[in-house]
Amino acid sequence: MGGGFRRFGAARFVRWGRREAGFVSRAAQGVVLRGVEKRFGDVTAVDAVDLEVRAGELMVLVGPSGCGKSTMLRLIAGLEEPTAGEVWIGGRCVDEVAPGDRDVAMVFQSYALYPHMTVAQNLGFGLRVRGAGREEIAERVGRTADLLGLEELLSRRPGQLSGGQQQRVALGRAMARDPGVFLFDEPLSNLDAGLRLRTRDEIAALHQRLGTTMIFVTHDQVEALSLGQRVAVMDRGRLQQVGTPDEIYRLPGNLFVAGFVGSPPINRLELARDREGRLAGGPFQFAEDREFGAATLGVRPEDLALGGVAGGADGTRDVAAGARDGAAGTRDGGAGRRGRLARARGRSDFEATVLRVEALGSEQRVHLDGPGEAGWVARVPPALQVAAGDRVGVSVAWERTHLFGPDGSRVGAAPGPGGAVS
């Protein structure tokens, strides 16, 4: 990116936000979906979705591809008509309102810039269609270009711009109209990693300054959690959970959300009733009296701690934490090496063999061969000395685990190591 990009910083947003700049957004509009359903032939893309996006909120719709999140956005924009249900924007039902009259602007994944128009014409098209005067268009286009660092590109055509510049023009086209709601359809997916991060930050900053309602669609859960004030997780046309990023991560409503959010994904273990009527799986046995026959245990990789093996009779090497070993990754963090190991020995919930270690610099991902057949992954501090082939004792932070009922919904944390056998 050239100078334009660098100049596109927080200072510009400050200017944007000033009332005298005349660019303070009109009242942000809330968006409400009521029982919205969209079918394409036999395929149900969106299934009975109820969702409320508060005025001024940055809501991220996230889910795997084909989950219906883009269709939801198109329903809000009016580009698709719902098969059933209602869409409300700013307190009015917009089912009969054309896309152009809904007070929404959209940034498309492909940017969808008009290739035969200059950047200036692209920015001003929406205003021109609305019959704005020439001077007003010029002024608004000029101000948008100034804010986004597009001044030098105004007479160019989209084909002559880099991907990042095109993305910027697409953003500008939406902003120039000063809409009540911004809709973003995976606008970052065509950018390279570095630019993607920066643009993500800028969109967040833009939201803070404008205070406009923004609905942002992405398939990237990291993007969703880092950008959204609230996140709506979708799968197969259904809304799975709506909540703050923290809620979504810490208290996933069901197995899908738990598995979709988080990288590496949550560790799972299928549990079933054993002969004694206790819920069991792998090395664990729980005194769980809720009335379901089977369940799934979910443990985040960072909620596992590795320690040495109890009684390494065959001379198995102990796993030892390095000097920089912090609290995370070892529940006994802070204790000296000896003490930590001793306690880890005493407390480990199960034993496993290390299959592979991914050293990522800021953390290590340790692939274990247990407790189930699929094996689990633990996230541990980079200083922990562990290698493939090590036999380790693994302890689980039970209070942070998740137990999912047979229908996949979360019923609470697993009851804890009281019933664990090994």
Added chain:
Amino acid sequence: MRDSGKGATRRSAPAVGDWGRSTAGPPRGPGSRAASRLAANGRVLLLAAACLAMAAPFLWMAATSLMSQLEVFSSGRLLPQTPLWSNYPDALTAQPFARYFVNSLIFAAAVVAGQVATATTAGYAFARFDFPGRDRVFMLFLATMMVPAVIVLIPRFLMIDALGWIDSYQGLISTELVSVWGIFLMRQYFRTLPRELEDAARVDGAGPWRIFWSVGLPLAKPAVATLALFAFIDAWKNFLWPLLVTRSMEMRVVEVGIAAFHSTYEINWPYQMAAGVVAVLPIAILFLFTQRYFVRGIQLEGIR
């Protein structure tokens, strides 16, 4: 090892346009190099012969246009002994060719305007709007292309006659305003345009007409150019319909005028050829500037 591996890849996948040149492959014997050169030369010869076959009638036309009546029939003469340039002014004044050219131009321009207007709108509707029976109606349109033009010639003539439009511009032009091929061409082209552009325009507040006019049509310029070009040429070289529907000298087009040398002046070959050369000139000049649209049109010619 590595290099030889690369060489093998290159050998198996020669670059496009790398017509059997021996540089990419492993060292070949002098025999195989000679063979590939022979193949290249053969190709050039074949194309040259085809070019000559295509150009010969035009060259002969040009040569004949500069001969005297007598010279045309003297055996073995391909080129005029002394070019008779006066054939041109003589031929063009023997009949009111200025008027014919104006008529041809009006006819062709109106047909171009009409076909572009109908084909772009209909093509866009078939490509983008959902209406009941859309695809059936479109198939019906396509089916009419299978009807030989000669079959509808008489019904068309009777209709124009019933309207009292014989020997008038509206009679000449009105039946030529819609081209099913043009509608097909435009529909195919509009279908290739990314839908997101139109979605963006809708969110920007544009209605269907605005989207067509401000987004669809400007982006379809290459297809419109191809359509306009072929419509122009078809109208310019149209002979049968103008012959049928016009009667007076005032309404005659160039093509009909050229044919008139047969009856009016018995068969004056040099005059006819001179007029022919002049009639071909606009098309030839057009071709120089619009070659690429020709190619695109010819690619679609198969279904015409």
